[in-house]
Amino acid sequence: MQVKIIIGTVAFMISMMVLGYAALREPGRLERYTDARQGRQIEMGAHLYDANCATCxxxxxxxxxxxxxxxxxxxxxxxxxxxxxxxxxxxxxxxxxxxxxxxxxxxxxxxxxxxxxxxxxxxxxxxxxxxxxxxxxxxxxxxxxxxxxxxxxxSQPLVVYEWQESVEEFNEEFPEGDAARGEELFLSYGCTGCHGNLEDDTSALVGPWLGDITERGAEQIDGYSAADYVYESILESNAFIAPDCPTGPCVGPPGAMPDNFDLRMGENPQDLRDLMTFLLGE
Ligand code: HEC
Ligand code: HEC
Structure with missing residues (x-):
């Protein structure tokens, strides 16, 4: 009888130790399980991204x-x-x-x-x-x-340029524009995807064709030169909605043109100078 109790007690203690050890390891297992699940979700997301999102x-x-x-x-x-x-x-x-x-x-x-x-x-x-x-x-x-x-x-601090109120002040700070670089930026910022290219007035799909913006830009808002107008259109796309889009009247505000170029170009304001030189030839 005595021996049975001792064996029973020892067996109980051993099983508690095993269980305790397993319980201690449990958070690790749970974490690994969650990591694996997250990993699978991210992988599935990557496939969906390539199939549906990468074109834009x-x-x-x-x-x-x-x-x-x-x-x-x-x-x-x-x-x-x-x-x-x-x-x-x-x-x-x-x-x-x-x-x-x-x-x-x-x-x-x-x-x-x-x-x-x-x-x-x-x-x-x-x-x-x-x-x-x-x-x-x-x-x-x-x-x-x-x-x-x-x-x-x-981890890198985000340095965003504080835009000048007027294009004159901006041009004083950035006096030189490079039209060839502006043309590359017109593609890499996605302007081409909506506005087409400047040579072909049927190439715009979403936003107005910009091949004639030097003349048209000066007529849109009273008191605005073409440069004033383009500067504002890019930095604050919703301040004024252009009248005519390729598919009919432009909608908005908010319009279809992204409203975050101020932030994106704020990392390198020379980009805007080059784009404007490309669009306006000055
Ligand atoms: C036809 C082009 C197009 C496709 C395809 C597309 N998007 Fe977008 N997406 C845009 C545009 C344009 C915007 C910006 C809209 C705006 O101005 O607010 C945007 C905005 C976003 C935003 C918000 C970004 C921000 O800074 O506010 C996210 C997130 C996003 N898209 C994810 C996706 C994902 C994921 C897919 C694929 C399932 C996808 N998009 C497919 C054009 C597209
Ligand atoms: C997702 C489509 C889209 C993208 C990308 C886009 N735009 Fe636009 N843009 C529009 C639409 C739509 C309008 C007209 C509505 C409005 O005024 O907001 C417009 C208006 C303009 C205007 C005023 C045009 C006029 O005829 O009055 C200028 C200038 C302009 N965009 C320049 C740019 C530049 C430069 C870029 C790239 C840095 C760019 N846009 C990127 C859609 C886009």
Missing amino acids: HGVDGKAEECYDPSSGEPIGCVGLPLNYAPLVCGDLSLRMEAMNWEGSKETFIQSTLTSGRPGTVMPAWAEQFGGPLRPDQIVDLSKFVLNWETEELC
Whole structure:
């Protein structure tokens, strides 16, 4: 009897130790399981991104290199950069702030995907809004996009230029423009994707053709020169909505032209000088 109790007690203690050890390891297992699940979601998101988003948001989400899905030819990226510090860095990123979003970053991305941005070319992706994607695919995509929040991207301080009120003051600070570089920027900022190229007045798809903006720009707003007008159109696209778009009257505000070029060009204001030199020849 005595021996049985001792054996029983020892066996109980051993099993408690084994269980205790397993319990101690449990958080690690859970973490590894969660990591693996997250990893799978990000991987699924990457496939969905390549199939649905890269034509507008570009290779690696940088909105610099985009290709026509049928011909493989390079085209202007009409989407915004997503692999981009002002969108993904911090709990409240600069883009969330600019759009008065108060929820989490994940819900910001998911709701943008779910319902799109009405009035812009960013479509609604969720089935419930007539799009092709299921709710779990929206989640996978948001995980993939937010995976771009890396130490490397987010540790550099963001230096954004404070824009001058008027184009005269701006031109004094940046007196020289390079039209050839401006032409490259016109493609890499995605202007071409919406405005076409300056040689062909039928090439614009979303925004007005800009080949005649030197004359037309000076007639749009009383008291504005063409330079005043182009400066404001790029930095504050919603301040004034142009009357005629290729598909009919332009909509807005907010219009289809992205409203964050002030932020994007704020990292290198010479870009705007070069673009304006290309557009206006001065
Ligand atoms: C037809 C082109 C196009 C496609 C395809 C497209 N987008 Fe967009 N997307 C845009 C444009 C244009 C905007 C900016 C809209 C605006 O001005 O607010 C945008 C905005 C966004 C934003 C918000 C960015 C910000 O800074 O506010 C996210 C996130 C986004 N898209 C993700 C995606 C994902 C993920 C896909 C693929 C499922 C996708 N987009 C497909 C054109 C596109
Ligand atoms: C996603 C499409 C899109 C992209 C990308 C885009 N625009 Fe626009 N843009 C428009 C639309 C639509 C309008 C007309 C509505 C408005 O005034 O906001 C417009 C208006 C303009 C105007 C005023 C045109 C006029 O006829 O009055 C200028 C100038 C302009 N954009 C320059 C640019 C430049 C430069 C870039 C690139 C840095 C650019 N846009 C990128 C869609 C776009």
